[in-house]
Amino acid sequence: MPVSPARAAAFEILMRIETTDAYASELLHSARFAKLSAADHGLLTELVMGVSRWRSVLDSAIARYSTQQLSKLDREVLTALRTGVHQLLFLDRIPQHAAINESVELVKRARKKSAAGLVNAILRRIADSQISPRRGELEQNGFDFRSTHPLWLVERWERIYGPEATRRICEHDQSPPHTAVWIRDSYPNDKTVHDGIQLQTGRLLTRAAIVTAGDISRTAAFSQRELVIQDEASQLVALLVGTGKNILDCCAAPGGKTRIIAQQNPKATMVAMDLHPRRAKLLRSLVSESNVHVIAADARQMLLTKSFDRILVDAPCSGTGTLARNPETKWRLKPEDLLRLQAYQIEILTAAIKNLSTAGRIVYSTCSLEPEENEHVIEKVMVADSSLRLVDCRDELLRLSDSGELAWKEIDSLLNGPYLRTIPGVHPCDGFFAAILQKH
Numbered sequence: 265m266p267v268s269p270a271r272a273a274a275f276e277i278l279m280r281i282e283t284t285d286a287y288a289s290e291l292l293h294s295a296r297f298a299k300l301s302a303a304d305h306g307l308l309t310e311l312v313m314g315v316s317r318w319r320s321v322l323d324s325a326i327a328r329y330s331t332q333q334l335s336k337l338d339r340e341v342l343t344a345l346r347t348g349v350h351q352l353l354f355l356d357r358i359p360q361h362a363a364i365n366e367s368v369e370l371v372k373r374a375r376k377k378s379a380a381g382l383v384n385a386i387l388r389r390i391a392d393s394q395i396s397p398r399r400g401e402l403e404q405n406g407f408d409f410r411s412t413h414p415l416w417l418v419e420r421w422e423r424i425y426g427p428e429a430t431r432r433i434c435e436h437d438q439s440p441p442h443t444a445v446w447i448r449d450s451y452p453n454d455k456t457v458h459d460g461i462q463l464q465t466g467r468l469l470t471r472a473a474i475v476t477a478g479d480i481s482r483t484a485a486f487s488q489r490e491l492v493i494q495d496e497a498s499q500l501v502a503l504l505v506g507t508g509k510n511i512l513d514c515c516a517a518p519g520g521k522t523r524i525i526a527q528q529n530p531k532a533t534m535v536a537m538d539l540h541p542r543r544a545k546l547l548r549s550l551v552s553e554s555n556v557h558v559i560a561a562d563a564r565q566m567l568l569t570k571s572f573d574r575i576l577v578d579a580p581c582s583g584t585g586t587l588a589r590n591p592e593t594k595w596r597l598k599p600e601d602l603l604r605l606q607a608y609q610i611e612i613l614t615a616a617i618k619n620l621s622t623a624g625r626i627v628y629s630t631c632s633l634e635p636e637e638n639e640h641v642i643e644k645v646m647v648a649d650s651s652l653r654l655v656d657c658r659d660e661l662l663r664l665s666d667s668g669e670l671a672w673k674e675i676d677s678l679l680n681g682p683y684l685r686t687i688p689g690v691h692p693c694d695g696f697f698a699a700i701l702q703k704h
């Protein structure tokens with residue numbers, strides 16, 4: 265029996281996610297799957313993201329109807345089961361027999377023929393059972409948002425942000441986030457309908473917009489980078505960097521923030537650095553601003569001869585502020601990762617500060633919700649270096665408000681003390697943290 269292209273591709277991507285540290289969103293946009301029809305690509309995305317978002321809920325349904333413990337099942341078998349259960353529970357328009365039969369076929373193709381009967385039996389029991397709750401019913405039945413994320417994450421967010429904000433974060437992470445764009449000056453600024461897409465004014469920034477209809481990636485404005493897909497909180501972090509003459513962006517790829525900083529500083533010289541040559545190359549292909557020099561280097565061992573008056577360290581992090589976009593991350597992350605990431609972040613920030621000129625400013629940012637990677641990094645770096653002073657992000661937000669760039673009126677809600685702090689589900693954007701440090 266044949267397997268549809270979308271399900272075969274979903275199984276391949278989900279297995280890659282299980283066995284490597286690849287990102288679902290990057291695999292979905294890779295050349296390998298570019299030839300799928302729009303409908304097949306839509307189903308592929310729904311399956312990969314849906315299985316990653318709802319993994320724990322799918323696993324408890326499987327556990328309820330399986331005669332074997334989940335931990336005893338081969339990865340291929342569990343992946344085929346999750347894909348089948350996701351279709352049964354969440355996708356109304358897919359016939360049950362297609363969901364079941366193709367999952368059985370995927371297991372056979374993965375050379376796990378002996379598990380075909382088990383997969384068939386579990387999926388049939390789930391299809392016949394009263395639990396078949398489609399998504400709407402899950403919500404109506406007072407579905408427990410706490411079961412959608414690893415408990416250790418939910419419990420720490422409840423401690424840090426309180427139960428209400430935690431509920432909002434979890435619920436936000438369970439749906440595809442809206443698409444926000446950065447708009448170049450040259451694009452018509454009435455922002456309503458152009459090129460077959462519909463835009464709504466940004467919620468945080470006046471230069472941003474939210475795509476409310478149409479496929480932006482098929483527009484000329486997208487190809488010419490007059491419209492660039494980028495979350496509004498990420499855009500805001502880039503604007504916090506302000507203006508300078510010599511600017512360094514030391515964890516820069518794929519270059520979303522580099523592009524905005526370069527456009528805001530057309531006369532400045534800018535260096536954009538990334539550790540991975542492949543990612544530095546990607547940045548070069550995406551950021552065409554002529555004042556940006558791209559280098560592949562380790563920011564912890566920078567060999568730069570000059571100093572910079574503005575530096576951005578957009579550090580690699582756990583990404584817990586962007587789980588709606590990268591849902592697979594929540595299952596990979598372990599509590600002990602936070603301190604390992606912190607040590608790495610401190611190394612990068614400390615090295616970057618050495619290249620900061622007197623009176624120069626450095627913005628440290630992450631898309632993490634975890635204090636270990638945010639406030640604690642800043643506190644530790646400041647204890648070790650008395651030449652640094654914290655600049656209150658409020659002052660910069662007021663500057664952006666006065667200049668008409670910040671649309672969001674409740675400035676205090678974006679702040680946690682002197683820091684910028686956005687929370688997904690609470691604010692209309694990803695979760696970002698930023699601190700601004702100045703050298704005496």
Ligand SMILES: C[S@@+](CC[C@H](N)C(=O)[O-])C[C@H]1O[C@@H](n2cnc3c(N)ncnc32)[C@H](O)[C@@H]1O
Nearest residue numbers: 515516517518519520521538539562563578580
């Ligand atoms: C959060 S991402 C940056 C996103 C980027 N600023 C943007 O807005 O598009 C972090 C980046 O840091 C890079 N990176 C990780 N370790 C690094 C290091 N030691 N030196 C330089 N770059 C590093 C990663 O390759 C990754 O591209």
